[in-house]
Amino acid sequence: MTCSRFSAEPAPVSLLPAAGGPPLLAPGDGETTMPPECVGPVVIPPDLVRKLSALASQAGADDFAPLRICAEVLARRLSRPGTTRRVQVLQEAREAVAPAAPVDLTDDFRAALRRAAREETPDAATRHRVDVTIVVAKDNRCLYAETMTSAADAPTAECWARSYLRLLTCLAGDPGRPMAEHPLVDDAERERILRGLNVYAVPEVRHSTMTGPFEEQVRRTPGAVALLDAHGTTVTYRELNERANRLARFLIGQGAGPGSRVGICMERGIAQVVAIYAAVKTGATYVPLEAELPDARLAYMLADVAPGQVLTDRVCRDRVPGGAWRVVDVEDHGPWRDLPASDPAVDGGPGGLLNILYTSGTTGRPKGVAYPTAGGLAHLAWMQSRYPFGPGDRALFKTSPGFDVSIWELFWPLYHGASLVICPPGEHRDPRRLARLVEDHHVSTIFLPPTVMAPFLDQVSPDRAGALRWAMCGGEPVTPRVRDTFHVTLPSARLINCYGPTEAGNVTDMVLPAEPGVPVVPLGRPAANFRVTLLDENLDLVPVGMPGEAYIGGEVGLAQAYWRAPGRTAERFVADPCGPPGARMYRTGDLCRYRDDGVLEHLGRIDRQIKIRGLRVEPGEIESVLTSHPSVADCAVVAHGTPVRLLAFVVPAGVEGLDVEAIAAHAARDLAEHMRPERVVPVPRIPATVNGKVDKDALLDALAAADDDDRPMVPPADELEAAVADIYRRVLDVGPVSMLDTFAALGGHSLLAFKLLDECLERLHVRPDVADLLAGSVRDVAASVRAARSGPAEPGDTASAG
Template sequence: MLIPPDLARALHTLASSAGAGDFVPLSICAAVLARRLSRPGAARRVQVVQGALEAVAPDPDAPVDLAGSFRTALRRAARGRGAAPPDAATRRGIDVTIVVAKDNRCLYGESMTSAADAPTAECWARSFLRLLTRMVSDPDAPMAAHPLVDGTERDRILRGLNAYGTPEVRHTTMTAPFEEQVELTPDAVALVDLVEGGGTTLTYRELNERANRLAHFLIGQGAGPGRRVGICMRRGVHQVVAVYAAVKTGAAYVPLEAELPDSRLAYMLQDVAPGQVLTDPDCRGRVPDGAWRTVDVESGQRSWEAFPAGDPAVDGGGLLNILYTSGTTGRPKGVAYPTAGALAHLSWMQSRYPFGPGDHALFKTSPGFDVSIWELFWPLYHGACLVICPPGEHRDPRRLAGLVEDHRVSTIFLPPTVMAPFLEKVSADRAGALRWAMCGGEPVTPRVRDMFYATLPTARLVNCYGPTEAGNVTDMVLPDEPGVPVVPLGRPAANFRITLLDENLDLMPVGMPGEAYIGGDVGLAHAYWRAPGRTAERFVADPYGPPGSRVYRTGDLCRYRDDGVLEHLGRIDRQIKIRGLRVEPGEIESVLAAHPSVADCAVVAHGEPVRLLAFVVPAGPVGVDDLDVDAIGEHAAGILADHMRPERIVPVPRIPATVNGKVDKDALLAARRAPAGGEREIVPPADDVEAALVGIYGRVLATWPVSVLDTFAELGGHSLLAFELLDACLARLHVRPGVSDLLGGSVRDVAASIRAARSGTAGPGGGASDG
């Protein structure tokens, strides 16, 4: 990259007048650049090389007076405060090198990280040259005031990479597209419920009429626009009817998970103040008494059977739902999401991954998560059939694979932590109808991508990104590129803008990390329910949009590639302090994941003072017991500062997930947490059944030693591993224990249920079954 002669002369003049050498201004610019980009995934150290001279910019955590001017910085450097040449230890931490030719005529950038690529290096060089130009042209301005983006790149970012188009939303209610499809295919099968009688079906007409009658009943009870309807039900036909009925009233539906603790359910109900709560016999006991009317949808059908079967005439365009997510304050926060945003999003998805008559989809996600909007509405807008996964079985990878195979499912959504065990169970020959597998909720790893295409070569894996506050904002059909270390997010959807900004809301150059801010006319949530302070913190004025427009601050660190594709680099809000030094677990995970023996990993902070544990999944044929953790530790020590190195690297067969697909940190720590009373007692097995179970628990849960008094949860078990352990019991002992026995009992209790099953003395509904 050429350096303009005028710039070189002006830089020399400034340096001479300040009493500094030509090299000092370059190292100061490197310090400013590194300081402004001091975010996880950004460069931690920047080196400048000019001829035979070299220097390293100060650490981003060291004080840098960005409020001062460039001229002042030059004078201070001339008095002996310039950066010193690096020693061998310092050079090891360098992420980016800016090389300036000896004659000062050109420069280029070198990225020293494992994610190095030409566009990134060019970006650094381009930004460095731009910063030099701005500082020389106005040497008395505060250094922090100099932008890293010029007018040309600003226009490219805001218009070229964010080619936003206001979506056309033809419908005003969430069920209008479904009602149109009812007119087209009234007798086509809309729902297959595997819970009720092993295969209950509803046609489009039957589903619509049931939902209409319940909706008219609810309207008579006061439901309507501006109101809320709670739904606390198990997954099944009645739950689908309840959601459609609530939406048909114009009210916002509020999912209430029956498995939530009493205090959390009570808080959500008091916060959202629904007029009605729809429930069923299984969940009725979880709904406390209150100002709302409780309606048993399953048992109380006679109350509304005589109501009209026609579509209610209700004004739409308000809130679709209020979905509660975890909050940093310790209380959940309700995301109030609009109907128009959901309609625009589903229209976009249909244009890219179309459903049609004859297709099948799987309803398995809790209505409390935004992905359920796809599963509940999108297929039924276009004549497809929705197969309802029985409650609890959405956590069983073998069962999910069987449903996809047996019902010729064409599109499915799974988070990465569920996708991997699903791929271990599914058969490419039997899952030939699968066209699209949506994957999101957390980063898709190269291992998941490679495993997917090795298992299902005729299907396509789609990486989806977007928070509950906005829905899905990017997507990309991932190419089959075995071994490529980066899994991109894709480009913004047509109805969204994504800008990457620094802490001052300045645009970040293409190729450099910044926090993702999401904008759109109809795609953003309205607010956090009854939480104006939280709303103001996360939904801020769009600094680059028209007056009155907003953007959502995601907390995700991303970068734009030169071709306009986004890459996810981690989170900015997992930051912790160790010995007063800043640590981002995502950075440590990136380093560990770069080791060829590591397929997946998670870094967890624990204890007081804070310490780091790294849990790593072996790659390829290497087993948990054979993983060379010392080699991985040496790899990390060669890249990470000592305060960022995990105190222990723990091999595990997989990273456990919570019910919504996120990394289950508690489960990871549970198996390694010492009991309060000191060393726990290890009770040995009393017979062959207990001995076999001890071995199975140890292997599946990757923990040792195992006492026969230990429970599944105490050993770090979670929902996905539960089904693997049950299968292992069936293979080894020819008996599959009951799920309740496994989750609630000790190893000894499970052994007793297996003996009872073998002897035929298990009680009604018994705790185990023969294989």
């Protein structure tokens, strides 16, 4: 194999292994073998060769020692957290070798060379995983770089070659400096990363509240339809504005305003939109309180945020506990019906807080993200410049107000004369119902997390969804399968990959092209009001093409803090070494890399955080809740499968055994529905790997063995039970089904629940009871079908999946 991407005078060096020797490259652990990518020859300056040779001679080492040490330092500096990259160095006519012992990065180069001189000659390279091979010509005049990983490509190989040569130059130029401190990015590349790949500009924000642009649109199109629900009820721009203004004036009279908080605990509907707009119009910070949350979680959030008022409705009123806050029933218009309908004036600017959104934390308690109004306004202005709304367009409001994407759905369309179609409560979980809403109401823009997008594509009709122009997808990684299915199913629409944590909002976006078979789905480029820098553990820039932790910076757009949590805030919001004085950046925990064209790619998480239906989940929070139960001595929560299922492995505190149902009930008292483990599995101990981490594979193996040993195979008793078992088998794609199996135990999740219910309706002409499906056995579901058939209700009139 020869390389010709770099032009140079020296003749290419063959990268083929010697006869009978080990392969130059072996696939990485758990990675797919890919054809190697090679670049070269890359010229090594003659004066650099002389300096390296002189340093080796002074230390009593051979001329190859500097090359081996540099490879080890580069591998250590660019290893992903929790993994080890291996860079092997070859020289023409020399065996593949590696250092006899890992180098100490706190040493300087001279000390490392002296240590190498005292070591025995390293053995030939073993067949362990090799990410990169650096081949140096016999005369040391040039080098080649060859990669073989799941992300092997020519730009990556080029990056390794540049980085290796850069580090060699630094080591030779300043051999007394600790090797960990040598920058891997030179001034030219640093400038390109910070100024070229990040085209940053501080946005202009001219409104003081998130409803300011809406109020301007009201004056332009007062009679246009702003809200439309599934029952056909419509609300014009003028009507929405006036209702919100009257309620806002009432709240102001009750003390709401800048610096105060207003809780909102309501089911999705027109009244909820009015309530949120009213709270924003006062200048107060609104705090969404999901009625589906456990009592303990709601009580904690209310005590933590201390709102002056909590807006609610008759459906959710009983979920709001008593406290120092005033509870206001938004459906009782009497107290504000006669108040002025004009826009209230708000003191202060856009630097105030828009909302506080509670996300999963690692301490056993949720953490509140305090997000500023200016960030929301800047973000929506950027999105409008990319994917514009206009009069006649329609968006779907289906996202929980506790999720940051709800800001898009609630405010963005109504800034530009579009209409907001309100998804009925509960139906946002039903892909079939979402598809009908998009089709029937000619929705032009929708946001769906990938785990919902996949079943949505199974249900939507391209002919009936012809109005759909933009489909935003985010909250978790977009898979190649989702991308490819989307382009086949909805060829006239555009799929946009959106990335950004709650602490910053949407940070990158990209229209995904149709690239069937391409294994990587890129994130896109940073929005104009954000800087995204990829840094190593020392907060130094990593070279383009190399993995680093993503840090998000920007004067406008970052959350102010975690609410009343200065320690958490200091841990995640840190000083920005690449920004102006006083600038901050948010540490995301996401491992990314920049492509040479400035597009970001997501490579995974550095920590344990996961996403379920686009919602953040910290396994540590779940473990903290479970281990607070007196019968649990230890616990490990494992995410498994696609879509993700949560499995809790618990070690009993005593010898009497463990009441699994009691543990699950304990979790339900504190954890939101999407955070509750689908199974609680007793184990004698939590196994660990040689690195001291939880051995996930061992836990899953133990679970599979226990299931095989304990699972009784009870056959169907009649034709109805056999039909229900067959539906389970086909929908869940499993083997033999026992009548005592449960939906969760067979791998079912909320999205598949609707598919199974629809299959029952189509084949058996009855939709079973949802509670029986989610909590009962296959036999219980069959009994639910039997009862529905014999009852007075017409087929299909039993409980729905909302």
